[in-house]
Amino acid sequence: MSRVRVHNFTVSLDGFGTGEGQRLEEPFGHAGSRLLQWAFPTCTFMDMGLHGEGTGSTGIDETFAGRWATGIGAEIMGRNKFAPTRGPLTDDWRGWWGENPPFHTPVVVLTHHPRPPLELEGGTTFHFVDATPVEALELARELAGGLDIRIGGGATTVREFLQADLIDELHIVVAPILLGRGERLWDGLEGMEDRFVIESITSPSGVIHLTFSRRGD
Template identity: 50%
Template sequence: MSKLRVNGFTLSLDGYGAGPDQTLEHPLGVGGEALHKWLVTTRTFHQMVIGKGGGATGVDDDFAIRSFENVGAWILGRNMFAPSRGEWPDDDWKGWWGANPPYHVPTFILTHHKRAPIEMEGGTTFYFVTDGIHSALEQAKAAAGGKDVRVGGGVSTVRQYLEERLIDEMHLAISPVLLGSGEHLFAGLDMVKLGYRCTGQVATADATHVMIGRA
C-alpha cells in the first residue's frame, strides 16, 4: 500500500528545519546549510545530487539510501522550488537543482499561482498544484503508480500534512546545530494527539536519526 513519507528531513537541536531569510544566496535560510553535514558527505548524495563518485558509507548513508527507495512521486512546497514569492516573475527559473534534479519522478509543487508543467532531465517533471494539499496528494499518488509519495518539505508543507494526519511515517535527522530562529517544525503541534509516536532512533557523529510513525 502506498505511503506518504517524510525522509531525511533535517532539524536543528532547537527544532528549526530552515534558517531565516531565504534568498537566492541562502536557499535554506541563513545558517540552514549547516544542518545537512550528515547528508552532503554521504555516497548517496555524491551520486544522486552531485553526480560524482565518492562520499562516505555507513549509518548516515544507509538512511539516505532508504529515503529514495520505493518513491514514485514527490510533493514540495514552493520555497523548495524557488526563492520568489507571489506571481511567477519569469519562466526561466526551473528549480534549485539545475537541469537534472535529484527527484527523477513526477514532482508536485504547492503554489497559489498557476504555471505550466516543466519537464526536466532524468525523469523529473514539475507540476504546479494550486488547489491545496489534498489535491497534490491525490495527483501524486496517481502518478506514483502504487509506490510511496515523499514529502520533501519545506517546514510549512510538512506541518500541513501532519495537521491533517496524512503522513504515515517520518525520518528526521536532528543535527547538532542551533539556529535560534527560522521555521520551526513542531511549534503548536501536539504530535501525541495527532496520533504519532517515536518508533526508533540511531545516533551518529553528525545527526541523531529519529523515526516517527502512527501510534
C-alpha cells in the same frame, strides 16, 4: 494504499527546518549548509551531484539517507523548495534543481501561482498546483503509479501534512546546532506521539536520527 513518507528532513535542536533570510545563494538562509552537513558526505547525497564529486560514506547516516528514493513514485514540495522567489514564476525560471533534477519522478509543487508543468531530464516533471494537502496528495497518487509519495519539505509543507495526519513514515534528523530563528517544524503538533511509535539513534557525525512509524501499521 501507497504510503506517505518523509526522509532526511533536518531540524536544529531548537526545531527550525530552515534559517531566516532564504534566497537564491542561501537556500537555508542564515543556517547556511549547517543543517545538511551530516548528509553531504553520504553516498546518496554525493550521487545527487549537488555537493561535489567523490566516494560517499556508507555508515549510519547513509543507511538512513539512502531510503529516500526506494519505492517513491512522486514527491510533493513547497514552493520554497522549488524556488526562492515569491509571486508568479517567470517563464525562464526552472527552480533550484538544474536541467537534471535528482528526483526522477513527477513532483507536485504547492504554489498560489499555478503554471503549466515543466518537464526536465531524467524523468522529473514539476506540476504546479494551488491545492490543499489532501488535494495535492490525490494528484501525487495519480502520478505515482501505485508507489509511495515523498513529502519533500520545507518545514511548512511537512508540518501541514503532519497536522492533517497524512504522513505514515517520518524520518527527522536533529542537528546539534541552535538556529534561534527561521521556520519551525513542530508547531501545532501536540500529542503526535499518540499516533506514532518514535525511535531514535545517534550517529558519530553528531546528529540524531528519529523515526516515526504510524501506530497499528
